[in-house]
Amino acid sequence: MSFLTRLEFFAPCPRGLEGALATELRELSILASDPAFAVQAPTAGGVPFSGTWTTVFVANLYSRIANRILLKVVTQSYCDEHDIYALTHEQPWEQWFNASRTLRVDVTAIKSPLRSLEFTMLRIKDAICDRLRERTGSRPSIDTIEPDVRLKAFITATACTLYLDTSGRPLFKRGWRLDKGIAPLRENLAAGILRLSGWTSGQPLFDPMCGSGTFIAEAAQIALGIAPGLNRHFGFEKLLHYDLSAWKHMKAQALDAQHSSYSALSSTLLIYGGDISNKMLAKATANLRRAGLPMIPLQRCDARDIVAPCNHPGVLVINPPYGERLSVHHRRTRCCGNNIAAFKDVHSNDASSIFFRVFGDVLKQRFSGWQVFALSPNRGLPGQIRLRESTKTVLYNGALECRLFCFNLALS
Ligand SMILES: C[S@@+](CC[C@H](N)C(=O)[O-])C[C@H]1O[C@@H](n2cnc3c(N)ncnc32)[C@H](O)[C@@H]1O
Numbered sequence: 001m002s003f004l005t006r007l008e009f010f011a012p013c014p015r016g017l018e019g020a021l022a023t024e025l026r027e028l029s030i031l032a033s034d035p036a037f038a039v040q041a042p043t044a045g046g047v048p049f050s051g052t053w054t055t056v057f058v059a060n061l062y063s064r065i066a067n068r069i070l071l072k073v074v075t076q077s078y079c080d081e082h083d084i085y086a087l088t089h090e091q092p093w094e095q096w097f098n099a100s101r102t103l104r105v106d107v108t109a110i111k112s113p114l115r116s117l118e119f120t121m122l123r124i125k126d127a128i129c130d131r132l133r134e135r136t137g138s139r140p141s142i143d144t145i146e147p148d149v150r151l152k153a154f155i156t157a158t159a160c161t162l163y164l165d166t167s168g169r170p171l172f173k174r175g176w177r178l179d180k181g182i183a184p185l186r187e188n189l190a191a192g193i194l195r196l197s198g199w200t201s202g203q204p205l206f207d208p209m210c211g212s213g214t215f216i217a218e219a220a221q222i223a224l225g226i227a228p229g230l231n232r233h234f235g236f237e238k239l240l241h242y243d244l245s246a247w248k249h250m251k252a253q254a255l256d257a258q259h260s261s262y263s264a265l266s267s268t269l270l271i272y273g274g275d276i277s278n279k280m281l282a283k284a285t286a287n288l289r290r291a292g293l294p295m296i297p298l299q300r301c302d303a304r305d306i307v308a309p310c311n312h313p314g315v316l317v318i319n320p321p322y323g324e325r326l327s328v329h330h331r332r333t334r335c336c337g338n339n340i341a342a343f344k345d346v347h348s349n350d351a352s353s354i355f356f357r358v359f360g361d362v363l364k365q366r367f368s369g370w371q372v373f374a375l376s377p378n379r380g381l382p383g384q385i386r387l388r389e390s391t392k393t394v395l396y397n398g399a400l401e402c403r404l405f406c407f408n409l410a411l412s
Contacts (some may be wrong), residue, residue: 006036008050010163011059011066016395016404017192018042021065024195025049032058053243056166056236057250061229064191064218067170070152070163078160081114081123084153087160088127094135096164097239102143103128109155117155124153124162148238168235175232176291179283181211185319185375187228189397190214193404194222196393197315197373203270204314208306210273210298213284215317219271220293225261227254231292266294272309274301304358306366313369313411320356322377322400353384360385368412377402 013021022042029037029051037051037058046066049055059069073096076087105128107121114120128151129139140149150165172188194215199205201223207215221228230251236242273296275281281298288296297309303318363372363385374381377400382389389405396402 005052006050007052007055008048008072009055009059009166010046010048010070010072011063011068012046012070013065013067014186014189014192014396015045016393017065017189017196018045018047020192020195021063022047024063024065025059028058028062029055031062034058053241053246054250057247060167060171060234060236061227061250061254063171064222064228065188065195066167067172067188068165068167069171071166073162073164075159075161077158078155081120084114084120084155084160085123085127088124088162089131091131091162093128093131095240097140097149099132099136099138099140101140101148101238102146103140103149103151104142104144104147105151105153107153107155111157112155113157114155120153120155124151148235150235164235164239166234166236166239168233168238171229173232174228174291176217177212177214177287178290179212179286181277181280181283183319183322184212185214185397187214187218189395191218191222191228193317193373193375193395194219196404197317197371197406199315199317201265201269204272204308204310204312205270206272206274206306206309206314206316207318208274208301208303208316209318209320210275210284211280211319213273213287213298215319216271216273216284216296216298217288217291217293220269220288220296221291223269223271224258224265224293226258226292230254230258262294269294269296270310270312270314271296273298274303274306276300276302304355304362306362308367308370313367313371313409315371315373316363316367317373317375319375320381356381356384357386360387363387363407363409367409370409372405372407372409374405374407375402376405379403381405382407 022039025039034054037055039049073091078084105121105125107117109117133139152163152165154161172186174187205219210216284298387407390408391406393404395404
């Protein structure tokens with residue numbers, strides 16, 4: 001197989017972000033000036049596209065929204081597990097990786113008549129190991145925790161597709177977010193929300209409930225042109241066609257671009273964060289430092305007391321505490337009789353409604369002209385904030401169905 005062989009891919013992403021991912025991949029195909037890089041219409045859960053090995057490098061290094069970049073090895077119809085063993089065994093795995101690599105196989109099925117996905121996974125694994133033993137004299141070991149090579153099988157009622165995972169660890173694991181709170185957003189969901197919001201780097205961006213700093217770090221990386229994959233390794237590095245010099249060249253280009261935009265733009269960022277918890281602010285600060293970002297103003301604040309951080313209207317983005325996972329903190333300064341922060345957690349729906357009503361009033365009074373984006377599984381949020389949403393988009397935060405509400409605050 002040559003470096004120019006045409007390959008087919010599928011990039012899964014958080015549900016609800018398929019259109020945003022397709023747009024991102026189209027932009028990457030232009031950046032890569034790779035005529036083979038062609039993006040197809042999104043399907044539920046991701047985007048199919050085609051390209052070459054250059055495409056593998058570009059998509060892994062630069063996609064902020066994809067979960068992974070999967071390289072399609074085969075799609076074939078099947079009736080039972082024997083067919084799946086046979087179609088797996090027919091593939092030239094020895095051309096992709098050698099038997100010294102460790103392997104993990106994952107199976108996902110929709111409407112499949114197969115009785116046991118565990119058994120199907122074992123048949124796929126056996127077929128690969130048998131093929132490699134027959135062709136090379138040795139078979140790979142299995143490692144379910146930190147495998148060198150990950151194989152994904154996607155099985156429908158009639159067809160089985162096998163993919164090699166060129167990413168390895170999921171792409172939202174950028175390598176900088178080691179400090180987390182109770183309910184951090186995945187980095188690619190945050191990046192996708194920023195894209196859906198239409199925020200551009202010349203506009204102010206404010207997250208007053210920033211937690212571990214995911215929106216802020218993703219926004220700053222976008223503004224500074226930092227490639228999200230610069231500080232991590234990828235699954236393709238363990239494959240046989242991996243061209244180290246081409247990959248090093250592409251990474252060096254990304255690093256050069258980062259250095260020049262960093263020196264030109266780092267003092268112009270209009271990105272602000274806050275949180276009621278000092279502990280979360282310390283985590284966010286550590287994360288931003290690890291992400292290689294300049295000092296971004298973070299301040300301790302109660303969302304009910306915030307003021308606009310700059311004179312120009314911009315985008316306020318929040319992922320407020322979810323009833324079932326976190327509680328909204330309420331300050332008790334008045335009853336304490338001083339300004340030393342003392343907090344209690346309020347779990348009741350009533351308390352949450354009161355909190356959001358006050359927060360909504362603050363938005364209306366102090367954020368005229370701003371656009372507010374709130375990600376929440378709470379469908380009653382607009383009623384609680386007492387603002388009518390201009391759009392609402394269904395997005396999944398892992399398995400949790402959420403809405404991204406957009407509120408346009410009138411100019412006063
Ligand atoms: C769901 S978490 C946000 C997670 C964040 N998007 C991330 O990726 O880490 C909600 C955050 O709101 C903060 N919070 C709760 N009540 C608050 C309040 N009244 N004012 C400001 N922040 C508050 C919590 O400390 C928590 O960090």
